[in-house]
Every structure is written in C-alpha cells, then in structure tokens.
Amino acid sequence: MASLIPCYEYDIFISYRQKDNKHDGWVTEFVSQLKGELESTFKEDVSIYFDENPSDGLLETHSVDKSLEGKLKCLIFIPVISQTYCDTKSYAWQHEFCAFNILAKEDPFGRDIRLNTGNVTSRILPVKIHDLDPDDKTLLENELGGVLRSIEFIYKSAGVNRPLRANEDHPQDNLNKTYYRDQINKVANAIKEIINALKNQNTIRKDSGRTPITTKSPARNSIIKVASLSAIGLVLIILGVIFLSGLFKSGRNLERSIAVLPFINESPVDSNKYFINGIMEEVLNNLQLIKDFRVLSRTSTDKFKGPDKPTIPKIAKELGVNYIVEGSGQKYGTMFRLRVQLIKAIGKEDHLWGKSFELDLKETADLFEIQSQISKAIASELKTVITPDEKELIEKIPTSDMTAYNLYLKAEDYLKDYISNHVLSSYQTSFNLYNAALEADSAFARAYTGLARLYYTRYYYETFFKENFLDTCLYFSDRALGIDDQLAEAYYLKGLYYIQNGDIKEALDNYDKALIVNPNYSLVYSERGFILTWIMHDFINGIQNYQKALNLIQGKERPEIIRSLARAYLDAGFVEKSRSLYEEAYTLDDQKVRYLGSIAWLEFSDGNFGEAIKLGRMASTIDSIFALDLFVYSLIPDNEEESLRYAKKLIEKNSKRGTLSLTQTHRIGYAFYKSGKLREADLYLNQEIKYCEEVIKLRRILTQRRAAHYDLAATYAFLGQTENAFKYLDEFGKLDFYQLWWLTLVKNDPMFDSIRSDERFRNLIREKEKKYNTEHERVKKWLEENNML
Secondary structure (H helix, E strand, O other): OOOOOOOOOEEEEEEOOOHHHHOOOHHHHHHHHHHHHHHOOOOOOOOEEEOOOHHHOOOOOOOOOOHHHHHOOEEEEEEEEOOOOOOOOOHHHHHHHHHHHHHHHHOOOOOEEEOOOOOEEEOEOOEEOOOOOHHHHHHHHHHHOOOOOOEEOEEEEOOEEEEOOOOOOOOOOOOOOOOHHHHHHHHHHHHHHHHHHHHHHHHHHHHHOOOOOOOOOHHHHHHHHHHOOOHHHHHHHHHHHHHHHHHHHHHOOOOOEEEEOOOEEOOOOHHHHHHHHHHHHHHHHHHHOOOOOEEOOHHHHOOOOOOOOOOHHHHHHHHOOOEEEEEEEEEEOOEEEEEEEEEEOOOOOEEEEEEEEEEEOOOHHHHHHHHHHHHHHHHHHOOOOOOHHHHHHHHOOOOOOHHHHHHHHHHHHHHHHHHHHOOHHHHHHHHHHHHHHHHHOOOOHHHHHHHHHHHHHHHOOOOOOOOOOOHHHHHHHHHHHHHOOOOHHHHHHHHHHHHHOOOHHHHHHHHHHHHHHOOOOHHHHHHHHHHHHHHOOOHHHHHHHHHHHHOOOOOOOHHHHHHHHHHHHHHOOOHHHHHHHHHHHHHHHOOHHHHHHHHHHHHHHOOOHHHHHHHHHHHHHHOOOOOOOHHHHHOOOOOHHHHHHHHHHHHHHHHHHOOOOOOOHHHHHHHHHHOOOHHHHHHHHHHHHHHHHHHHHHOOHHHHOOHHHHHHHHHHHHOOOHHHHHHHHHHHOOOOOOOHHHHHHHHHOHHHHHHOOOHHHHHHHHHHHHHHHHHHHHHHHHHHHOOOO
8 A cells, every 4th residue: 555645655564572562463553552542543544654564575574685774765754662672683773773764864854844733743653651760861862863752551550560552441540541542543643643744744845846955055064164264265265364363463462343224214105114124133243243343232232222222332331332223225126225334433523434235026036135234344454354255154045935034024023023022923923924035945044043032932831831842943943053063053952942941051052152153142152141140150251141132231120230240149158249230230221110129139149038038028019029039938936927928929920920939839828738728729739739849850951950859848848748958958959059048948938947957958057058168169269360359
C-alpha cells in the first residue's frame, strides 16, 4: 500500500526490539489496536510498515539489505521505547532509529514540522513501554536533540515497570492511571495531526513552486568564499588594518558612540510609518555589527520623535554619545526617497556626512544595498576599518522578495504592540503576517525569529508546566539559524529558551554567539548579568555585564537594568550602594511605587522588618494591588489580618494577569492558616508541593537556583514532615552562595519554627553564613581595587 503523500513508501514505520515482542506479542497487539483506531480516524487507508516476519531481513538477527532505506521513506517513525531499545549496538537503534533521524532531516519536509495549529512537533513519535534508566534517556535525547516527548504505555506500581496491556484498562493499582484505549487514541490523533500538516505543506509546495529549506542560504556560501581568500590577500588585509588603525587612531580621539534617531515619515499617508521605522532599524542594526562602535539600543531614542525634540547637542548630551544619525523617508507607490546624515554633536555641531537616495522598491536588493552603503559611509567618515566579517554581515540581503519584507515589517509593528499591551488581536495579526512573509519567501530567516519571539511572549505561562515548554520558540530559532547562522537575535532567543529550561551552559554559549555577531547587543549583556548574579553567583562578572548593558541603553529599559544592578549589589551585601542605585532609577522614571517596593525589600534584606512593612504600606496607598513578598508580612508578630489581605490581593493579581505564583503559593496557604481558614490553607500548601515537584522534574530555572527546594522544605517543615523538610534543605544547601535576603529569611522564616532548634538546621545556617561572607569579601576587595566603594 502506498503512502498518502506521493514519493513516500509508507505512512508509518514501526521500529522495535524483537525481544519486546517475542515473549508476549506486545508490539503485534499494539499494531493491531492502532490499525483499528486509524480506520476510525482517517477516511483514507493508512499504510503501516511493521516487520513481524524475521525472514524479511530487517530484524537485528538478520543482515541489512538495501530495501531498508526504501521502507524508512515514511511520513512518521514510531519507535517502541523499552528497557532494551536504547542500545547503540542493536539493529533497531543503528539502522532504523538513527537512520530515519538522518533521512528525515534531509528530506523536503524536515524532521521537525509545524502543525496546522502552529505548534511544532517531530515526525518521530515515540511510544514508551518502560521507564528508562538515566543513561538510556540521555542517549535517546542526545539523538533527538531535545527532551523526549512520548506517549506512554506503562503499567506502574510498587516495584513494577512493564508495558500496559489492552486488557488492563485503568486498574486501580496502576499508578499512572492511564487507559490503554485512550493512549491508542492519542497515538492515532497525533498521527492525524502530523499527516494533515504534511499534506498542507505538500499543497503549499505545489502551489508556490518552493520546497522547504534544506540547504544553506547564499549568505552562508559567502562565508565560505571569505574563508577561502588567498594567503596573500589575508596578509594584505591584516597589514592594512594595522596600518590604518594606527593612522586613524592619532587623528580621531572621540569615542565612536552613536545614537540613531527615529526617522521622519514624510510620506503622504501615515500608514507608511512602519516602513520608515524598518529602514531606521536596519541602519541601526548594521551599525551595531561594527565592534569599534558603541551604538545605543533602538528604544534609547524613541522619545525623540516629532518636531518638538530638543536640539542635536542636547540630545547627544542626554544620551551620552558623540555622534547622531538622523534621517527621513518618503514612500509613494513603489518609489522611495531616503535622506540620511551623520552629525558630530559634541562641541561645535558639525554635519560630517549626508546623502539622498531614490529607488524603485520593486528591486529589494537596491534597498538593502543603500542601507549597507549608509553604514559603510559612516564608518569611513569616522575613520573606522570594517573587518571582512563585519562587511559581509552588513552587506547580507535578508530577503530578495519585497512583498515578504513588507509583511515582515508590518508583523514587527504588531509584535511590539502585543509585547506592550498583550492585545490578542495584535498577536494574531502578527502571527498571520509572519507566516505570509514566509509563504512569499520560505528562506526569510528573520520571519522565523519573529515567530520565535511571538511564541515566547504568548505562551510562556500557558505552557510552563508542559514538557514542550517553549519548544516552538527553539524550533523557529533553529530554523532561522539553518538559513543564516550569523543571526544574533536567533542566538539570543535560544539563550532565553535554555535558561528557562535550566541549561545554563547552553544559554551562555548562545549569548556568547550573539555577541560575536552583534557586540552592541544590550539585552544579551543584561541577561548575562542575571545568570551570573542570580544563578552562578559570580557577582563581579555579573556586575560588569550589567554595566555593559547600561552603557548601551538610555531608554525606558535603563531604570529596570539599574534596579537589577542594585539588586546584585544588595544580594552581595552592599546595602548603601544598592540604595543609591534604587534612588537613581527613581529619578529616571519617577515610579514611586517601584521605588518604595525596592527600598522595602532592601530594608527586609538588612533585617529591618518593621521599616519594610511601613514602606510596603506606603506603596499600597498609591497602588491598591501592590504587595511585598508575602513572607515579609509573616515576620511581624500578630499581623495575620494584613497577611491575609495581601494574600488575597496576590491571588486576584495573578488571576487577572494569567500568571502563576510559583514561589508564594505556600505563603498564601500560611496566611490562610494563621487566620484560621484551614481548608483554604490546605489547598494552597498542597498546590505549592505540586508546583515545586513539577518545577524540579522539568528542570525549570527555579531548580537551578534551588528556590523550589527551599519552598518545598518550608512547606514540609510547616506541615510537620521533618524528614521531607531536611531532604530538600540538603539540596538547598548545595548552593555555593546565599544572597543576603535569603540568609535573612532562612534565619527568621516562621515556616521553619518546628525545626529551628534542630542541630541540623543550625548547622545549615552556619554554613550559609560562611558561603555568604566568602563571596561578599571577594566582591568588596574588587570594588575597593576599582574605586567603586
């Protein structure tokens, strides 16, 4: 029987170890049940390759023949994952699983596909019949390139780990509580989703004449050409760089710091604003690729729009830069006019360079060529030598299709609106526009990064407790890098994915790759500051990264990064330095509630609980939904009424925002308990246990910080489960450093009152104080050496 899609031999290939079928025929029974379910799921007949006959030559006890490759040319590959399947020496592993994984990545659809719902899935659909040993799971996930997503047929009870049988539907002693028939139905529905998506992609390919991306883009080929320059050429370039750098260094002492102001839309209709904004951002992005420049972020100049902006020298002084780039554009029909100029703004204002351009937008390449010309002209005027790698990045053409580019720029506008306002219509419009851009040009890498950002923002909390948490963001980022491996934003998004999924090393590696491409990427420095201080407890490097971010940001994000820097100093025990930074952030954005909340937290960290509560009350009189972390209220005796009031506020706030109270649910429970509301207390305390156990299982970021372990320990201690409390306190004790606030909390946390006199608990506090003091002294010495205290 042929596949539902031409050029494929089968719809489904069932792969298994013969050992898992020989004794009781489990696989045979599974295939029989699946065929029956597929008959009631599909209108058409679905073809399955299942090798039940050893004489076919495909089982591990027989030799490999050339027919295997043909049989593996299928739409969906179903491996039956058992205790014996993950064996690198076995036939099923080597010649079926690994072979399909390679073949699928190279065929027109690719191994990972986007479903019609917009979610991403793999054409490898694992069926798991045993819980795996850690080494086998690691082997499997390394081959898959990600977390194992499987449909489980496991019968589990005390000391039992075996396949679930068809006649064992939901027995009361099966800990997994699964119906065999439901699991079969899940497999059939997953198959249907994948095949429908493949049919849809196949139709698009026929209609558009395009094929899904399987080769590197022209930009990648140009990298190879650069790498193949002759030795003589390289020597000349190196000598030229050395000579010119020395020549220009003496003639230009001003730091090459640049701000690009919002371009003015001189078009007859305001609807062309998105296009003018896109041109401005393209010029900005190109300048940021040049290492010798310090280029401020886009948002740093957002407020300088319109005719009422200050003079150029005042803008430059406020932004702390020496040069300003400003421009204007006019779009009418397919014609476009652009005027750009470079101004030296420090000292006597001087127009260093300016040029007007006019072009027909039918030729996309001309537009990008003009944008690269602008960056190269500015570099030339500022006596900056552009390296070959930088030149190649600047001259890269992201798409040759003007329709795709227009759609992308519109999508970016709607994405910004959704990020700011969370209006679902903006999300949907942005999603549709990105996809339309990809239909026009399937090799448009930036449209994939746009989709990745969109999914990250939209589905963060909605998928937090799912195993495929943010996988779609990773998928689109990888698709982008498959087209253009010099796309800084894609590496940044991968960094976000890995940090949220608990892989710190991968996150930092991707952030480093982003900075190699774009050394002016302020958001990357900020994220690195967070990882280094909050998770790795390297406060010196973390503070330096925050400072680098601040050196590139003068816009609305600046106060928030200053607060992050203040928090880093506070966590390391430098209270007054932290206080001055919180005050600086307040002078910039005048957010009094944020300021009062920050100082309240500072006072709590420093052990001044009454002052912290007082400041929190002041903040709540301005903003009725403001509340400190709930444990602060519990540190004041006879404060049950206020604690309960703020617990209810937190519940209301989370409900309105659609967020999860991952670290305070047990505190809500504690507040209810102290007020005599035992039923509600029990509900929230048990919810916290569930949250924390799931967070630890899924290795979310709270696991890396051991916050989930601390909260579990506090909950169990309060419930009187002493050994469980110490079990998680032991894990919490494995951290190499404890922030000042955490040290203050663990010493005074009322949820640990039942074990506070236990010598094990006292030893734990002494060890934490020792670790805190060691890092505090190291940072103090560095600050003193650099005159920063």
